Amino acid sequence: MNRMSAPGLSAATAIAVVTGLAAPAFGGPxxxxxxxxxxxxxxxxxxxxxxxxxxxxxxxxxxxxxxxxxxxxxxxxxNPAMLAVDAALEAFDTVEGDAGESCASCHGDVESFAGLTAHMPKVGEDGNLVVMEDLINECRTDRMQTEAWKWSGDDMQSMVALIGLQSRGMTxxxxxxxxxxxxxxxxxxxxxxxxxxxxxxxxxxxxxxxxxxxxxxxxxxxxxxxxxxxxxxxxxxxxxxxxxxxxxxxxxxxxxxxxxxxxxxxxxxxxxxxxxxxxxxxxxxx
Amino acid sequence: MKRTWMLAAAGVVVAGSAFAGPPEPSEVVFEDGAVSNSLSGVPGDPENGRQIMNKGAGNCIACHEVTALSDLPFHGEIGPMLDGAADRWTEAELRGIVANAKIMFPESMMPSFYKNDGYIRPGDAYSGKAPDGLLGPLLTAQEIEDVVAFLMTLKEE
Known part of the structure; x- marks a missing residue:
């Protein structure tokens, strides 16, 4: 395989440099x-x-x-994603569903999720493999008694991003x-x-x-x-x-x-x- | 009118070459990965082959660089450069590689362009859904011949 070719050494890169093209970095990161x-x-x-x-x-x-x-x-x-994250922060504090709960009413500040995303997915107590969308929808249907969110919907993915942001920079x-x-x-x-x-x-x-x-x-x-x-x-x-x-x-x-x-x-x-x-x-x- | 003309033309081709029609992909005879016989019985059109190199289910330059096609943008770096391909390979070998490269190179990443079964979860083109019936090969017998005819023009010596 040509896997180990060092960045910057390919002919294509040389050509890009010579012609001054804003070409992507051929050959590697x-x-x-x-x-x-x-x-x-x-x-x-x-x-x-x-x-x-x-x-x-x-x-x-x-x-x-x-x-x-x-x-x-x-x-x-x-970062254009931050508008969606702001919307998720608002949703986090918003009461929804028959139980009269918001995310915040159980979890307090969203910062309490720091570290969670670094260890996801993981196996839950029932032996099933669980991803963040599962945790969010379980809270929504079981604790808040409201509707589950669609997997790739804006509201769901904004919330996954907001929770993930609390772990940003963690390994x-x-x-x-x-x-x-x-x-x-x-x-x-x-x-x-x-x-x-x-x-x-x-x-x-x-x-x-x-x-x-x-x-x-x-x-x-x-x-x-x-x-x-x-x-x-x-x-x-x-x-x-x-x-x-x-x-x-x-x-x-x-x-x-x-x-x-x-x-x-x-x-x-x-x-x-x-x-x-x-x-x-x-x-x-x- | 057009239909009648096409039927007549088809009759001439069949009578002229005594060709029974393209083989099923499973019927193609490979010898050491090469295919000696034309798949369509009609000489390949290198100009149409050139088009197929750049588009549709061909899109060969997604993975291969070809200097002769440098008027087209974004050649890939996945497979070998094709300049001089006709110096390195015979027509039969090129036909075999385009039809099903994995016969000659079992680990090749290259899709098999004249094959229509033996897939894992085949889909209906890019719909993400299962097909209704049998799939056709990625390229028709004639399109394979056209690509091979184009590749045979890639000579450096």
Whole structure:
């Protein structure tokens, strides 16, 4: 594989430099450092966790984006996701449902969630694998006695981002052993399965070819530490499962549903490939 | 009128080449990954092959760089550069690679363009949904021939 080619050494890069084109960084991630609001340092590069056999260093997707896109995440006043986060903060304090409760009436300040996202997904007491959307909807239906939110709806993903923001800068560390092990293995098997008529696995692009261009896209390692992420292409916060669904659909496959057990397992596995990077939501991507 | 003309033209082609029609993908004979016989019985059109390199289910330059197509933007870096492909490969080998590269290179990431079964969760194009019936191959027999004809123009020596 041409995996180990150093950034900056490809012929394409040389041509881009010579012609002065604002081309994406061919060949690998750039060397930029991410410090948000001048005070929160984000780990965008770390030694790969022990369970990863084929990658030695993990990188946030932020390192693969253009300077213009990167800049939008460096200051919360420029981050277009923050409008949605503000809306979620308002929803957090709003009483809804037959029980007369708001999020705040049980949880107090949203800052009480600091650290939670760094360890999600995880296995709950009932033995099921649980992601943040599950926790939110369980609170809504059981404690607030109101309607569940749609998985990738703006209200749901804004709340997932708000809760994640409380852990921003903390290091991702999801458990993959013990009760999580079978779910993790299921997700790993999916990661290496070549789905669809194009017969492509997650690994084909994001393990074997990260750093390379596929048509106009600069392939990243497919990390999810920045999700929900504000995708400029769609002009809204995008859920992890929505991105999984789109990727598998684009292999010309019958994809899986958002909120499916398959995607919960894949979420755990992909999150574990980012153990060591910072929680970065709400990130901004192209 | 148009329909009648097309039927007549089809008759001429069949009579002229005694070609029984394109084989089913499963019937294509590979020898060491190469396919000697034309899939369509009609010579490939390199100009149409050039178009397929850039669009639709072909989109070869999503992964491969080709200097002869440098008028088209955004060539990928996934597969090998194709300049001089006709110097390195025979027509039969190129046909085999385009039809189903995994016969010659079992681990290849390259999609198999003349294949229509044996998939895991195949979908109806990019709908994300299961297809109603059998899938067609990604490219037709003639489109494979057109791409091969274009690739045969990529000579450096």
């Amino acid at each position: 750039d060397d930029d450092e991410l410090i948000i609001n001048g005070d929160t340092t984000i780990i965008t590069e770390a030694p790969a966790p022990d369970h990863m056999e084929y990658i030695s260093t993990i990188y946030s997707g932020w390192r693969f984006r253009t300077d213009e896109t990167q800049a939008l995440e460096e200051d919360d006043f420029d 991702m560390d999801v458990a993959i052993d013990g009760p999580a092990a079978p779910f993790w293995q299921q997700g790993k098997d999916m990661y290496y399965t070549r789905y669809g008529q194009l017969e492509l696995s997650c690994a084909n692009c994001h393990e074997d070819n990260w750093g390379n261009m596929i048509r106009a896209d600069h392939l990243s390692q497919g990390q999810i530490n920045g999700f929900p992420t504000y995708r400029l292409k769609q002009a809204k916060l995008i859920s992890k499962h929505n991105r999984f669904r789109g990727c598998i659909r684009d292999t010309r496959a019958e994809t899986f549903a958002e909120g499916s057990d398959e995607f919960r397992a894949l979420e755990l596995y992909v999150a574990s490939r980012g153990n060591g990077l910072s929680v970065e939501t709400p990130a901004v991507r192209q």
